[in-house]
Amino acid sequence: xxxxxxxxxxxxxxxxxxxxxxxxxxxxxxxxxxxxxxxxxxxxxxxxxxxxxxxxxxxxxxxxxxxxxxxxxxxxxxxxxxxxxxxxxxxxxxxxxxxxxxxxxxxxxxxxxxxxxxxxxxxxxxxxxxxxxxxxxxxxxxxxxxxxxxxxxxxxxxxxxxxxxxxxxxxxxxxxxxxxxxxxxxxxxxxxxxxxxxxxxxxxxxxxxxxxxxxxxxxxxxxxxxxxxxxxxxxxxxxxxxxxxxxxxxxxxxxxxxxxxxxxxxxxxxxxxxxxxxxxxxxxx
Amino acid sequence: xxxxxxxxxxxxxxxxxxxxxxxxxxxxxxxxxxxxxxxxxxxxxxxxxxxxxxxxxxxxxxxxxxxxxxxxxxxxxxxxxxxxxxxxxxxxxxxxxxxxxxxxxxxxxxxxxxxxxxxxxxxxxxxxxxxxxxxxxxxxxxxxxxxxxxxxxxxxxxxxxxxxxxxxxxxxxxxxxxxxxxxxxxxxxxxxxxxxxxxxxxxxxxxxxxxxxxxxxxxxxxxxxxxxxxxxxxxxxxxxxxxxxxxxxxxxxxxxxxxxxxxxxxxxxxxxxxxxxxxxxxxxxxxxxxxxxxxxxxxxxxxxxxxxxxxxxxxxxxxxx
Numbered sequence: 001x002x003x004x005x006x007x008x009x010x011x012x013x014x015x016x017x018x019x020x021x022x023x024x025x026x027x028x029x030x031x032x033x034x035x036x037x038x039x040x041x042x043x044x045x046x047x048x049x050x051x052x053x054x055x056x057x058x059x060x061x062x063x064x065x066x067x068x069x070x071x072x073x074x075x076x077x078x079x080x081x082x083x084x085x086x087x088x089x090x091x092x093x094x095x096x097x098x099x100x101x102x103x104x105x106x107x108x109x110x111x112x113x114x115x116x117x118x119x120x121x122x123x124x125x126x127x128x129x130x131x132x133x134x135x136x137x138x139x140x141x142x143x144x145x146x147x148x149x150x151x152x153x154x155x156x157x158x159x160x161x162x163x164x165x166x167x168x169x170x171x172x173x174x175x176x177x178x179x180x181x182x183x184x185x186x187x188x189x190x191x192x193x194x195x196x197x198x199x200x201x202x203x204x205x206x207x208x209x210x211x212x213x214x215x216x217x218x219x220x221x222x223x224x225x226x227x228x229x230x231x232x233x234x235x236x237x238x239x240x241x242x243x244x245x246x247x248x249x250x251x252x253x254x255x256x257x258x259x260x261x262x263x264x265x266x267x268x269x270x271x272x273x274x275x276x277x278x279x280x281x282x283x284x285x
Numbered sequence: 286x287x288x289x290x291x292x293x294x295x296x297x298x299x300x301x302x303x304x305x306x307x308x309x310x311x312x313x314x315x316x317x318x319x320x321x322x323x324x325x326x327x328x329x330x331x332x333x334x335x336x337x338x339x340x341x342x343x344x345x346x347x348x349x350x351x352x353x354x355x356x357x358x359x360x361x362x363x364x365x366x367x368x369x370x371x372x373x374x375x376x377x378x379x380x381x382x383x384x385x386x387x388x389x390x391x392x393x394x395x396x397x398x399x400x401x402x403x404x405x406x407x408x409x410x411x412x413x414x415x416x417x418x419x420x421x422x423x424x425x426x427x428x429x430x431x432x433x434x435x436x437x438x439x440x441x442x443x444x445x446x447x448x449x450x451x452x453x454x455x456x457x458x459x460x461x462x463x464x465x466x467x468x469x470x471x472x473x474x475x476x477x478x479x480x481x482x483x484x485x486x487x488x489x490x491x492x493x494x495x496x497x498x499x500x501x502x503x504x505x506x507x508x509x510x511x512x513x514x515x516x517x518x519x520x521x522x523x524x525x526x527x528x529x530x531x532x533x534x535x536x537x538x539x540x541x542x543x544x545x546x547x548x549x550x551x552x553x554x555x556x557x558x559x560x561x562x563x564x565x566x567x568x569x570x571x572x573x574x575x576x577x578x579x580x581x582x583x584x585x586x587x588x589x590x591x592x593x594x595x596x597x598x599x600x601x602x603x604x605x606x
Contacts, residue, residue, distance in 0.1 A: 010424065114304045117580040119543030122560065126576070129564050130315045217433040221546040224435055225561055243439070243550075247454075250443045257436035265431035272427070 011273055014266035021072045021263060028069040036062065036070035037232060045249045058238075058252035059245045067238050068259055074146060074234040075263075079215040082150045083208050086157030091204055093158065094165025098173060099192050109166065115159040120214065121221050127152030128227045145229050149222070153215050161204065161211060168203040172196050202278045209271030213264040220260050235260050294591055298584050305580040306357075310350045313573045323567045324366045336366070340569055353570075357577060363570030365563075377571050380559060381578075387457055388548070388555035392540040394471055395478045400533065402479075403486035407529070408517050410487060411494025423488070430484030435546045438477035442550075445473065455552045474551045478544060482536060486529055493525035500524075527594060534590040538583030542575070 024031075034040065039061040043050060046057040055064040097108040115123065131148040143151075172178065173196055181191050216235070222228040223236030224243065231241045235256045242252040320340055321333050328336065341349030356363065362377040406422070413419045446454035452473055458466040497503065498521060506516045545557025556575070563571035 113301055114308055117301060117305045117583045118576060119539045121545055122542050125564050126312055220433060221435060224546050224549060253439060254443060257439050261432040261436045264433060265428055268431045
């Protein structure tokens, strides 16, 4: 029996979960939910399915479901923008390094390696500290919190994505069809755009899913360290906000933790799935 | 030839070290706000002047960098300033003496535990590649490894600590005080960090094991009538563990400081916690020295891997030399 490519169960579940999160992020305002930062003081720590609060409330009386829906917008938004920006900058630098070689390559690769010698969470913490000018009331002056997170995370992602783009571009430029293109006198720049960039893009895609997962984890970690989004605004800061009540009422902390875990799982699965599809395709080229 | 290769690796590591510490110096300089106002809001003019010169604010950054580097190499990491001013404070080295062992214990236990489980699992999955049990276990571990360590840590605290009341959920007990309590206090943090590593490690080992099993010397060994277990442990494990070792070494570097979130959740007050406090309270010198230490550890473990490669897999030695 020939092995038919079936859609694996993991792919269906991941697609379903991510679509749900995306829908919540986009259409969240249309849902008949209380505002995420509206505190219902008559229903503190309400259990699940309480009237008016489908998932219950946290110890401040904030509705958990509307928190998750709003958090989807913030967390996925931060993740999407920083991964996109990181892929563009990192991809550009990586392909440039592989294409020009020589000292440009040496400088760019060195920059990547230097940045990677510091753990992601530590580097992001330092970046966030640099971009936020704390005022006495604890809010950050100048840039909004989410903006600071996006800039910091982008800067941290660039070396990771760049190194991958470089190695992918290098491996493609050693392939036979590139040598043929060179031997028939095609311009180097044309080879780059026609033969190398289109082949590097799929690899970047699969890594972008993993990177999006990393961003969500790091954002959660930053929130726990007190350097995340405004209290309750993102999934991570929802978790961090309710964590102080953990020993009394663990439920409002565990719900965002579970949502973060499911989302990262789905993103990792997607990245992995893309990887195998691409490997399949590349082995046929 | 072999010596030359070693020298090149060493020089490259040194260059990265130089650049990374310089980059940290620049980053610390970029922190907003006047360091003197932040660190010693109530200092006298004299104290302010002294702090300025200690933080190198009166000389240019390159001069300052080399002065700091000189101190750093001699083991003088600078002062942790007290907000009262007048130059009072605690040497950072002294605080490290308390914080670092905790993080090193955490890293050591996590590594030992993860590798102890990952080696048999990885080899087994590689041996049984593409069977039902391989697929089930691989998928389960893939899912588990996607759970962020803080989410896993909180769930473990909830189940094992709060619901079943089996383990302490907060705090650190030094080994010298009570070994039993020490281990108990480390179980949850080590578990939270290990699950992802076990999955990652066994995944790498599985792939390399599959490749090794196709080699001629394995066919040779089995045609000699050696048992499968013997072949897997004595012939397959070593040549299959190169990727695993690289990954393990990188993780070791990353766990010092990178485990900051877990250290905070479990109130371990280790190196990561110290660094986080330094960043939040703008301890300029401490940030610089602590991040530099992380980078040193990371690069050191990288070097160790390069050396270990040659020891574990003789083919690397002959191929290089």
